[in-house]
Amino acid sequence: GAGVSQTPSNKVTEKGKYVELRCDPISGHTALYWYRQSLGQGPEFLIYFQGTGAADDSGLPNDRFFAVRPEGSVSTLKIQRTERGDSAVYLCASSPSPGLHYNEQFFGPGTRLTVL
């Protein structure tokens, strides 16, 4: 079956602009995660959805970052007033219902965001 997909694969924007990054999880996966990865580092957690609700948004760096998952499937990560420090690869992952598969997460290919 299809894996996690993310669009766009690359996004170049200017400082101060607004961007939206999209994630399509694996069908039937109720949990969805966003991570951010800077060059040479491991991914850092941003936010976790269980169904439509954000179960844990403790990783969002500030109020410029927001994410939604209105129908419990596709999710959009929104970044307002982008800064050069937001440049990174944004990774989305999904996993089956909690308690199954011991939290193995399936990652998408990521969106490389460059803020000029």
Place this chain on the structure above:
Amino acid sequence: SQQGEEDPQALSIQEGENATMNCSYKTSINNLQWYRQNSGRGLVHLILIRSNEREKHSGRLRVTLDTSKKSSSLLITASRAADTASYFCATDRDTGRRALTFGSGTRLQVQP
């Protein structure tokens, strides 16, 4: 902040040799996982070991976990050029929080 730290940061070996990577973490965990990443993009899940397990095998992979030392190792036997990638350990804490905390990774280069 990153909980896990991999060691070494970079490793270069010849095809056919074994590669060993280590990971240390700081808090109590439910599970520890290893992921592989090619070319800085999507991560691929390799293996998961639960906190009550000490060793696990999957094909050419062997993972050990020592919760008393808060450390894990990943052994890749008979390495191949296709194993060239970055390898990350990731933990989820025993508080029930499902977010994974990743280390900074080991960059493995397997020379043909």
